[in-house]
Amino acid sequence: QVQLVESGGGLVQAGDSLRLSCAASGRTVGSYAMGWFRQAPGKERDVVAVVDWSGSSTYYADSVKGRFTISRDNAKNTAYLQMNSLKPEDTAVYYCAASTRFGWAGKEIRLYDSWGQGTQVTVSS
Secondary structure, three states, X not given: OOEEEEEOOEEEEOOOOEEEEEXXXXXXXXXXXXXXXXXXXXXXXXXEEEEOOOOOOEEEOOOOOOOEEEEEEHXXXXXXXXXXXXXXXXXXXXXXXXXXXXXXXXXXXXXXXXXXXXXXXXXXX
């Protein structure tokens, strides 16, 4: 059991950067996988990036490779998503998620059992 709260979203222009944070409570983040997912208007929720329990293994969607970086600070019970070179197509609600049963869950949404309520990221051109 873990509670997640995202923050850091907002309205930016193409080319700008944002850093999303995911604060966890109820259980340390140090022993389970975490991920960032997003849902654009009219689209299904999809993976953005995931990280294993230690921060040593990551996965990125092709659309964000080279621009986004997922990280975690287990001592602070916080995960991050650094988003650089933002594009209008990055506009979406971004969700933080945790897979409390696994140290690695990849991009399989069904394996994530704790979700934040999302934070809006809007990128204008």
